[in-house]
Amino acid sequence: MASLPSVETKYIRNFCIIAHIDHGKSTLADRLLEETGAVTSREMKSQLLDDLALERQRGITIKARAVAMPFQRDGIDYQLNLIDTPGHVDFQYEVSRSLACCEGALLLVDAFQGVEAQTMANAFAAMEHDLTIVPVINKIDLVHARSDEVAEEMMNSLGTDPDECVRVSAKTGQGVAGLLDAIIDRIPPPTGDPGGALQAMVFDSNYDDFRGAITYIRVMQGTVRTGQKIRFLRAESEHEVVELGQFAPSRVACDELAAGQVGYLICNIKSLGDVHIGDTVTVPGKHSAEALPGYDQPRPMVYCGLFPSDGQEFSDLRDALERLAVNDPSFEFEPETSDALGFGFRCGFLGLLHMEIIQQRLENESDIDLVQTAPNVTYEIITKKGETLMIHKPQDVPDPGEIDEFRQPIVKCNVIVPEDYIGAVIQLCQERRGIQRNQEYLGAGRAMLTYNIPLAEVIYDLHDRIKSCTRGYGTLDYEIVGYEAADLSRLDILVNGNRVDALSVVCHRADADRRGRAVAKKLKTEIERHMFEVAVQAAIGSRVIARETVPAMRKNVTAKCYGGDVSRKRKLLQKQKEGKKRMKAIGNVEISQKAFMSVLSSGDD
Incomplete structure (x- = not known):
């Protein structure tokens, strides 16, 4: 074109x-x-x-x-x-x-x-x-x-x-x-002066394997031209404009973009760290413009671990995550290691759908097979020493004796429903520990309920449950309002006495028994039997709240004894018992990837 x-x-x-x-x-x-x-x-x-x-x-x-x-x-x-x-x-x-x-x-x-x-x-x-x-x-x-x-x-x-x-x-x-x-x-026209000092807002970008980073800009003031030297104020880097253009809807090159126009620029930027969404583009030297306010940095509220199912793909996963982060600044990641899953990344998302989309984009666009740990939200802990800790993963929760106050994120939920379903929605919100703040009618037969609900109770399936109990007519919107103290604890899963870090969760103390029992039962069916019995326990701190036992494989050592003195049978059984005890002391329990996935995918069930 x-x-x-x-x-x-x-x-x-x-x-x-x-x-x-x-x-x-x-x-x-x-x-x-x-x-x-x-x-x-x-x-x-x-x-x-x-x-x-x-x-x-x-x-x-x-x-x-x-x-x-x-x-x-x-x-x-x-x-x-x-x-x-x-x-x-x-x-x-x-x-x-x-x-x-x-x-x-x-x-x-x-x-x-x-x-x-x-x-x-x-x-x-x-x-x-x-x-x-x-x-x-x-x-x-x-x-x-x-x-x-x-x-x-x-x-x-x-x-x-x-x-x-x-x-x-x-x-x-x-x-x-x-x-x-x-x-x-x-709609009023833009107010910028095409003859002023160049000032453009970076509102998006993506990465092209052949052209490098493609930066989407809205020119607020001045004019940018092909071949011109420009400066990114936040990144403090200078580049030459190789190509300018607009989307119509595919990329169409042009010679200049003036104040009020929206388009893209290509500067052969190969380093992904040089492009920041919300940055200001201007000219280098004394004629440069002031930085624009930019955007508030989004705060990820849901975290989970992403691990390559094949450990060899760790560097491929890191490259794919870096490319996605250029295109989506609301997504963040940092390396982490897990005893159970090896090397991977702790990733932060805005919500559960955002997490699902990122995971699918990684699998589809980069062809990486992923293992994902259970999602959790960010908590705040005040220690006995007066320090404030931000907890992004359950493994970081200190021992109960060191915690003075455990705080959870609270969201304000606006639920719009037909009046016939108000009772069902109120009951659902109360089950999720919600506190009602307001109820108003928008018109004939439609009401808006406002509740404060813990974010952990919202992200998993509240949206789906509201759709179910209102036959598809209810809609939900939420925004973070802050942190409030709650009776929370870290629930650990122990297999053969060893804590499995990938299965730890933070939950309300009233829910801990139910969730611990459910995970222990699930693991009992998934862990393969060993030559010794394996204890699967759920614990809060040092207190065990649920236990299941995977029975040992057993050989009938008395099969060859027919008749004779019973003490001979007892001697063989005692010998077998001591052997199993010694095996348990030095044996390792192998938890298959399938067992992990079945527990993680079951979520709250």
Whole structure:
């Protein structure tokens, strides 16, 4: 494709689409691409911007994608820069990065499902960034569409004017032309000066094996040109711009990017440490601009160990993790060793879906077979000496005698449900040690419940359980509010008296008996029988709370004794008993990989 026509800053519109999961963001992006002629009908395919194989396989957006769309109205050439964002709560960080690069946002709501938990979270985030919000009601072609009621719901919960709602069908294209007019008329143009000192925000990047790091930027001020020397302020490195361009939606090279434009630059950066999301790009020397505020560093809340099933793949796994970390700054990792699993990495994620996606991307893109330990959240411990420890893995929990206070992360959960299911959701939240903070009605028959719940009780399966008990109509959104003291303890699993570090978990003391008994029973069936009996124990500190015994293989040593004195049989049995005792003292218990995987995969069961 030829390069995009250059336009004045006042004719540029930067906007993103924010919505709850499955409200039609990616489909609406497809219609906008078609309507503006950014892609031909031959190139068109559904969910065009979801180009990761995993996105197409799961039908969800994981990475935010930018695309520039040329559009002509009344003889004037406009450039509409769209950033398509994910809807799942785990990828909220991707949304926040997109909001910082835009002046406006299309707030998309399903004409049947109405305002959902993530709709409100995204809308408030857009308001915090002072974005102009264009409310859009999608799926008006549905037989069960209730557009007027949804417009009223939006007014009650978000304060939007029902008359300003643009009604579209992303599937059929109905109303999309009117939406383009609303984007041009309502969203303000960027404010930057193309003649000022260069100041550009790095909002994303990925790694190409042939070109090195490809940096996605939004130019706030000034102009960047091919061949120019630039400086990354945070990385304190200087490079020459080899190629500039925009996404239309594939990469299209151009000679310069001016204030207000969104695009990419390639500088042959081979070192992954030179690119930081949220960094500022400027020119070296005395004409350089000040650093932009950037982004708050995301705090991973769920941790688990990733180990290669074949120890030889350790360096391959490290390279694959480094490449992923360039593309996803909310993911972090550090090396760790486990007595049971060997060398691997301790990885931090924003949530359980984020963890699952990273694991699948590693297996699909880098072809590495992984073993994953049980996920756990970050805890805070105040020791008797007054020190504050952040605990990312159960093995780091000190002995109970050294702990003054054990704190767990608490999240504020907003659950939006039809009123028929309020009782079931309240019961579920109370089972998860939730404390109710608020209950309000959004419209006819729909209520929002607000609870404070420990994060460890939320991440495993609360979302799925809410979907089950509300027949798919309930939606959940959560945000971290802080740490609170709780009656927690580390549950250790001992096999033949030795602690198995990979199976340790932190749990509430009231749950410890149930979980310890469940893991011990599971291991009893999975550990192969040895020549001596093997004790499988669950313990809190030095107190054993559950035990199962794997019986020894036994040879009938008295089979050859027929008749005669009973003392001869006793002597043989005593000899066998002493032999087994000696074996137990020096023998090692082999726990197969299959046994580990079965216990880890069973989770809370």
